[in-house]
Amino acid sequence: MDKDFLKKFVNIKRETKAMINIDPLQAGGKLTDEARQALVEWGDGFSVCDFCPGRLEGIKKPPIYDFVHQALPDFIGADVVHLTHGAREGKFLIMHALAQPNDFIIIDKSAHYTTYVAAERAGLKIKVVENSGYPEFKINVDDYEKAINEIQNEGKGKIALLVLTYPDGNYGNLPDAKKLATISQKYKIPFLLNTAYAVGRMPINMNETGADFIVASGHKSMASSGPIGFVGMKKEWDEVLFKKSQYFAKKEVGILGCVSRGTAIMTLMASFPSVVERIKEWPKQVEKAQWFSRQLEKQGLKQLGEKPHNHDLMFFEAEKLYEISKTHKGGAFFLYKELKKNNIWGIKPGLTKNFKLSTFAANKEELQKVVDVFASLLD
Amino acid sequence: MDKDFLKKFVNIKRETKAMINIDPLQAGGKLTDEARQALVEWGDGFSVCDFCPGRLEGIKKPPIYDFVHQALPDFIGADVVHLTHGAREGKFLIMHALAQPNDFIIIDKSAHYTTYVAAERAGLKIKVVENSGYPEFKINVDDYEKAINEIQNEGKGKIALLVLTYPDGNYGNLPDAKKLATISQKYKIPFLLNTAYAVGRMPINMNETGADFIVASGHKSMASSGPIGFVGMKKEWDEVLFKKSQYFAKKEVGILGCVSRGTAIMTLMASFPSVVERIKEWPKQVEKAQWFSRQLEKQGLKQLGEKPHNHDLMFFEAEKLYEISKTHKGGAFFLYKELKKNNIWGIKPGLTKNFKLSTFAANKEELQKVVDVFASLLD
Numbered sequence: 001m002d003k004d005f006l007k008k009f010v011n012i013k014r015e016t017k018a019m020i021n022i023d024p025l026q027a028g029g030k031l032t033d034e035a036r037q038a039l040v041e042w043g044d045g046f047s048v049c050d051f052c053p054g055r056l057e058g059i060k061k062p063p064i065y066d067f068v069h070q071a072l073p074d075f076i077g078a079d080v081v082h083l084t085h086g087a088r089e090g091k092f093l094i095m096h097a098l099a100q101p102n103d104f105i106i107i108d109k110s111a112h113y114t115t116y117v118a119a120e121r122a123g124l125k126i127k128v129v130e131n132s133g134y135p136e137f138k139i140n141v142d143d144y145e146k147a148i149n150e151i152q153n154e155g156k157g158k159i160a161l162l163v164l165t166y167p168d169g170n171y172g173n174l175p176d177a178k179k180l181a182t183i184s185q186k187y188k189i190p191f192l193l194n195t196a197y198a199v200g201r202m203p204i205n206m207n208e209t210g211a212d213f214i215v216a217s218g219h220k221s222m223a224s225s226g227p228i229g230f231v232g233m234k235k236e237w238d239e240v241l242f243k244k245s246q247y248f249a250k251k252e253v254g255i256l257g258c259v260s261r262g263t264a265i266m267t268l269m270a271s272f273p274s275v276v277e278r279i280k281e282w283p284k285q286v287e288k289a290q291w292f293s294r295q296l297e298k299q300g301l302k303q304l305g306e307k308p309h310n311h312d313l314m315f316f317e318a319e320k321l322y323e324i325s326k327t328h329k330g331g332a333f334f335l336y337k338e339l340k341k342n343n344i345w346g347i348k349p350g351l352t353k354n355f356k357l358s359t360f361a362a363n364k365e366e367l368q369k370v371v372d373v374f375a376s377l378l379d
Numbered sequence: 380m381d382k383d384f385l386k387k388f389v390n391i392k393r394e395t396k397a398m399i400n401i402d403p404l405q406a407g408g409k410l411t412d413e414a415r416q417a418l419v420e421w422g423d424g425f426s427v428c429d430f431c432p433g434r435l436e437g438i439k440k441p442p443i444y445d446f447v448h449q450a451l452p453d454f455i456g457a458d459v460v461h462l463t464h465g466a467r468e469g470k471f472l473i474m475h476a477l478a479q480p481n482d483f484i485i486i487d488k489s490a491h492y493t494t495y496v497a498a499e500r501a502g503l504k505i506k507v508v509e510n511s512g513y514p515e516f517k518i519n520v521d522d523y524e525k526a527i528n529e530i531q532n533e534g535k536g537k538i539a540l541l542v543l544t545y546p547d548g549n550y551g552n553l554p555d556a557k558k559l560a561t562i563s564q565k566y567k568i569p570f571l572l573n574t575a576y577a578v579g580r581m582p583i584n585m586n587e588t589g590a591d592f593i594v595a596s597g598h599k600s601m602a603s604s605g606p607i608g609f610v611g612m613k614k615e616w617d618e619v620l621f622k623k624s625q626y627f628a629k630k631e632v633g634i635l636g637c638v639s640r641g642t643a644i645m646t647l648m649a650s651f652p653s654v655v656e657r658i659k660e661w662p663k664q665v666e667k668a669q670w671f672s673r674q675l676e677k678q679g680l681k682q683l684g685e686k687p688h689n690h691d692l693m694f695f696e697a698e699k700l701y702e703i704s705k706t707h708k709g710g711a712f713f714l715y716k717e718l719k720k721n722n723i724w725g726i727k728p729g730l731t732k733n734f735k736l737s738t739f740a741a742n743k744e745e746l747q748k749v750v751d752v753f754a755s756l757l758d
């Protein structure tokens with residue numbers, strides 16, 4: 001293999017590392033210093049398995065056992081927690097274990113694409129509950145009951161699962177999860193709450209909500225390297241989802257024995273005490289998000305999604321920026337380029353009229369700079 | 380949550396980091412310096428997604444696209460490569476996409492436990508081809524033909540896949556993969572070669588072997604942090620395994636859109652030029668393994684598995700050590716403890732009579748030290 005070709009894979013710098021980051025995907029996944037240390041200490045392949053008793057979640061040194069069996073269930077208010085490669089893998093795990101091909105799941109219109117794809121991989125039919133459309137795009141969870149009745153009355157098939165995205169990744173809306181739990185209980189259909197953008201950012205308690213399952217993401221919202229996440233559940237689901245192999249008594253079929261046999265579990269653990277602290281600051285995060293929204297609205301942008309807004313994920317409509325892009329020499333890329341020039345990262349290249357962002361990682365001073373750059377462009 | 384309890388998850392040191400490592404699971408996964416740099420640079424969650432065009436394998440900066448579409452297929456002689464979380468996830472991906480529940484797969488007796496568990500998760504029936512038993516435990520691939528005939532003649536069901544472990548993780552045996560490829564072609568049954576302990580250690584060319592699929596492991600054998608691996612395949616299987624979602628045109632159902640959205644892909648890439656170089660040294664690795672085997676056999680231990688041995692993974696039977704353990708104050712743990720005291724890591728605690736190890740990571744001087752410790756214990 002050509003040596004010059006091979007050089008391109010080595011010594012690659014991440015140019016955005018020190019920038020103000022408002023990328024919704026990245027704002028909750030920036031490592032703490034403690035996680036960065038763990039990364040180096042436990043980087044070698046299979047290093048967490050030094051003292052493995054036969055399954056990853058049973059390892060007591062490093063204390064993965066305590067983390068998975070005590071810290072995480074306590075943190076999210078679930079009876080049982082198991083590690084996954086991420087929220088999407090958690091969703092597929094639940095759907096594949098719970099449902100038969102051609103069963104239905106009912107999901108919200110604002111669901112992440114991986115909810116669709118996980119259902120597709122499990123061979124399931126998808127019934128979508130619409131949102132309220134422009135400008136708030138809210139989910140009315142009563143519509144799940146209508147969807148249940150429609151499927152059941154028409155004898156279309158079994159409904160295996162209700163899924164609600166909390167919040168959704170576009171608008172950052174927080175629908176009424178508790179109410180959907182009562183509907184799920186009334187119809188005895190299990191209920192999965194997708195909290196990839198919630199657990200690690202804001203307080204969440206699965207049992208208080210009344211959901212059967214919860215999925216979370218380490219790299220999205222828990223200051224962890226990826227890929228890692230977990231599923232939380234009511235106790236009775238543990239043996240359905242995590243039944244042991246008929247061939248190997250210690251190994252769980254649904255996770256192929258062990259999941260996160262690498263560094264990410266160590267970064268997730270190392271950041272955990274900081275994450276426990278940071279969710280206490282959630283009211284301040286919401287206040288900061290609302291302040292930022294007001295600043296951009298003062299300049300003529302329009303924040304879509306719930307108002308007043310209750311999450312750091314936000315979607316903006318910016319007709320004026322779109323108008324500017326039509327004549328700007330940077331064209332559709334002018335906003336991206338101007339922000340980058342000002343050390344701001346996270347709005348996708350080519351977008352001007354509609355874009356999403358997160359205020360989670362940036363402090364108020366940094367967000368003021370973002371506001372100022374928008375002001376200068378709109379001036 | 381109690382602060383003293385939370386402290387245990389932070390600042391955890393890996394005590395075995397600087398030891399001579401003969402653990403089969405870890406010997407091929409130790410990071411290169413280049414990978415260690417990549418780990419730090421790309422540790423933040425979702426950092427590889429800075430310039431994402433909609434799918435991970437399409438990312439050109441960092442050059443994941445070139446790595447997956449050009450470097451890896453070239454390296455393993457496959458038409459197409461896709462990333463997975465590891466070899467086991469690759470096996471499940473193939474089985475789940477290819478087979479229907481209750482189809483058969485035929486596997487070798489020496490298969491890794493995850494081959495069984497992946498088949499179980501996909502709802503498949505497993506037919507096992509026995510090995511030759513003590514002392515060599517060799518797989519005669521002609522027995523796959525007998526197994527095929529038995530299932531087909533008795534009308535038991537469809538055979539979806541043949542799986543061969545190359546080498547197996549216990550004895551380090553290398554069965555006749557080319558011959559099994561001709562059998563697979565004769566019966567038109569796809570053939571998967573599990574090379575978790577081969578790719579990255581020794582030269583492998585899937586197309587020359589004639590297999591349809593190959594699975595490999597980054598953290599096991601490619602000097603990478605985990606979890607990461609990949610599947611290689613003949614072109615015609617790409618659209619079966621990686622069909623696009625009916626809902627999202629860019630997203631592949633079998634991998635839920637994107638797989639390795641984290642640091643591991645960066646360590647796999649950063650180590651790759653070194654891995655390309657190290658497989659050229661494979662004859663020296665084999666010579667080193669054979670030398671080590673001879674040294675231990677001189678002391679009365681017996682190497683099981685193929686002889687002369689052709690892989691760094693080896694299994695030893697040590698009747699004498701077992702006898703010593705009966706009266707030693709350390710009991711069954713004496714071997715583990717004595718090795719550890721001498722800075723040697725990798726033989727499981729509690730084993731004396733039978734154990735496996737790898738000579739891959741240790742150099743000859745280090746292995747001489749291992750030999751000397753065994754000599755001192757047997758003296």
